[in-house]
Amino acid sequence: MLVGRRLERLEAQSKSCAAQGVETLAVAADLGTADGIRAVIAETESTEVGLYFGAAGYGSAGSFCDLPIDDELSMIDVNCRALTALAHPLARQMRARGRGGLILMSSIVGFQGVPHSANYAATKAYVQSLAEGLALELKPDDVDVLASAPGPVATGFARRADMAMSGAAEPATIAHETLAALGRRSTVRPGTQSKLLGYGLGALPRALRSRILGQVMRGMTKHRDG
Numbered sequence: 449m450l451v452g453r454r455l456e457r458l459e460a461q462s463k464s465c466a467a468q469g470v471e472t473l474a475v476a477a478d479l480g481t482a483d484g485i486r487a488v489i490a491e492t493e494s495t496e497v498g499l500y501f502g503a504a505g506y507g508s509a510g511s512f513c514d515l516p517i518d519d520e521l522s523m524i525d526v527n528c529r530a531l532t533a534l535a536h537p538l539a540r541q542m543r544a545r546g547r548g549g550l551i552l553m554s555s556i557v558g559f560q561g562v563p564h565s566a567n568y569a570a571t572k573a574y575v576q577s578l579a580e581g582l583a584l585e586l587k588p589d590d591v592d593v594l595a596s597a598p599g600p601v602a603t604g605f606a607r608r609a610d611m612a613m614s615g616a617a618e619p620a621t622i623a624h625e626t627l628a629a630l631g632r633r634s635t636v637r638p639g640t641q642s643k644l645l646g647y648g649l650g651a652l653p654r655a656l657r658s659r660i661l662g663q664v665m666r667g668m669t670k671h672r673d674g
């Protein structure tokens with residue numbers, strides 16, 4: 449089941465999956481709305497879902513006071529509310545069956561506060577914490593839960609957030625490393641930048657990590673200064 453707002457994109461993806469012998473169902477829904485969440489849950493009720501990939505989300509960068517508040521609140525709805533609303537019925541389904549997996553997309557920014565992307569980082573801290581807790585809670589039921597915390601990835605993310613990323617990882621690298629980690633640990637840092645930043649900054653005090661990532665984030669919005 450492929451979920452997003454743009455049906456034509458989902459249908460193109462469905463076609464490419466079909467060419468590889470994988471049957472899919474395209475479900476167009478806005479996960480920023482209660483109706484959209486309900487529509488997706490309704491589709492899963494008659495389907496045995498083996499793996500939930502909680503990836504739908506977006507970010508922003510810039511001064512919190514200058515960012516439009518509606519977009520920031522909607523980000524909480526999509527990144528946190530919808531992800532949780534979908535994880536709940538699917539985890540129940542998997543627990544009853546005694547197997548399954550949840551992969552929740554976190555980020556390197558989710559391990560400390562990050563100036564110039566404070567709300568986005570906070571949504572990822574929520575996802576990271578939720579995954580860590582659920583990983584232990586659902587382990588006795590043989591349901592694997594994984595937080596995937598990449599650094600910059602070359603997707604549509606940067607365009608939507610108006611960020612300029614350098615050295616972004618390829619999505620396929622992130623997907624492969626993430627799937628390989630499922631069932632083996634509760635957090636993976638896929639991609640080179642995530643590992644370098646994660647392990648490099650890991651030993652530093654949280655406040656210092658915030659300052660450093662704030663500088664990194666500031667660098668990603670420098671192009672706006674002209």
Ligand SMILES: NC(=O)c1ccc[n+]([C@@H]2O[C@H](COP(=O)([O-])OP(=O)(O)OC[C@H]3O[C@@H](n4cnc5c(N)ncnc54)[C@H](OP(=O)(O)O)[C@@H]3O)[C@@H](O)[C@H]2O)c1
Nearest residue numbers: 452453454478479480503504505553555600601603604605
């Ligand atoms: N790219 C990075 O550098 C990076 C780094 C760390 C973590 N992440 C996380 O990785 C996840 C995937 O992002 P991405 O990099 O693949 O970005 P992306 O290319 O912009 O993809 C985001 C996906 O989420 C869907 N989506 C967004 N808003 C939605 C809504 N309201 N309702 C339903 N679907 C919605 C989009 O489909 P539609 O637009 O068609 O709705 C799209 O398929 C996100 O949670 C992001 O926070 C990304």
